[in-house]
Amino acid sequence: MNHTTRKWSLRVLVIVYLGLLVGLPVAFLFIKTFSHGFAAFWNEVTKPDAIAALKLSGIVALIAVPVNTVVGVAAALLLARKDHWSARLVTTLFDVPVAVSPIIIGVSLVLAYSRIGWFGTALAAHGISILFSPVGITMATMAVSLPYVLRSVLPVLMEIGNEQQNAALTLGAGRLRIFWQITLPAIRWGVLYGVTLTIARTLGEFGAVLIVSGNITGHTQTLPIYIYDSWEQNYDVIGAFAGALVLASISVVALLILSALRSKERRLHVDIA
């Protein structure tokens, strides 16, 4: 096989593979959703339960994404400077929520916070209930999307080292100024990439949320659970498709924004070398 044939067969292989796994299913989702026209689609996504689910997913994301971003960046800053076994242990602990099945996260949260659990009894005594409420859903979501920012920022920090920060320090800059004007611009692609992954995971989480939410329609249903419910419980195929399309669109838009920003930056030659 000559070089060109090999190159082309590789390309075809990649395209076929992506087509079977991503392209075709998404295309069918799109076609099926609109098979009864746009009005049917609009009717589905504006149902009160669908809107409630969308709202809850949005609120959870608005809390989980900023908190995990701040925690991830702060942890990366601390861990990048330490090469101690304790630092490696902490980094590994951050990975646990994505390394295990989300179901396990959900079950563990139930164990810890239900009335049979350690904290659940104490909290219940104060009238606070974590499970089957948006609070529990937010906690489960934060847990499963914990490491993305840390994991995207840490290698960038390791690579840039501390020379730029030291240079700024000798030039008289304070720690806050160094963070905002030197460190953050240097790691911004890592942060943005981490945030995009966190958004995608936050909106998409199903397993852990299903366990802690109690699946109360209109109250503790996030968008993925609403889709599951429509599909499995209510045989509302169009409703499930419509919800899935909305969910997929949000993630795709986030990815597109990231890649558009990235290519604009490339043209400015700023992030090379």
Added chain:
Amino acid sequence: MSISLSHLTKRYGDHVVVDDVSVEIPSGSLTAVLGPSGSGKSTLLKLISGLERLDEGRVVIEGDDVTSVDPRHRDIGFCFQHYAPFRHMTVAKNIGFGLRVRKQPKDQIAAKVDELLELVKLPHKADAYPAQLSGGERQRMALARALAIEPRVLLLDEPFGALDAIVRTELREWVKELHHQIKVTTILVTHDQEEAMDMADQLLIMHDGRIEQSGEPNDLYDNPATTFVHDFLGPTTSFKDVTVRPHDLELLRAGEGSIEGTVLSVTSLGFEVQVVVQLSDGSSPWVQLSRNEFRALHVGVGSAISIRQRG
């Protein structure tokens, strides 16, 4: 005295990186700290700037004890080995950083940045990003950035280490000239003895965290206190059981000198020729001479020859 270091000591665990270093550095001088890698010379700069915390000792700059002063308030210009450019800022923004930190008025900053861009010959690159500069240009930008804050001391960590040979020599001349112009007390760290000999008013030779010897370059070259300094400052060879510089040996026609031998090998390096001579006592010193001197001898490998130490 501009910088006075007394009993500086730094340990990493059990390892002593800088070991009881005391030295006085005169105001306006260019001092080179010369030593092999791992000798503690870069750590010494970090200790002076405060980027590394001292275990023991005191740093006094122009009469002010800065030992416990935060690095940001020491007024030290530091040029890092890899220049540490702020990659997301233009050259002009990089140079003006220290002035913006000092909250100087915008028009003053702009004027000062323009002046520095002229000084480091980069006015045409004001709006370029560091990624668009060559190694030498990045180095000059880093110098301008450090000089912008009008530091009391300028510290250069292996300033030419990452550059190719030609740019290196050019920049060396240029920094020498610059130092002549602005006379800021400068400490330069290098492992290149030629660079140190060429540039410095004062040399500090470091070895295993200690200062092996300090003084004027020529003085150290001629009167090395230890074999380490002798070896480190230039080539050496052994003649009659004494360590000498190979250019302090002289070759003569057979019978004309004090000791007789035969030519073992000849290496021609353009202008310089290196001749290894086999002596009857079994030793084989090497001699460094010019091409013309060698030609005048009319000898080749295997020829009988005479050798002596230049008076």
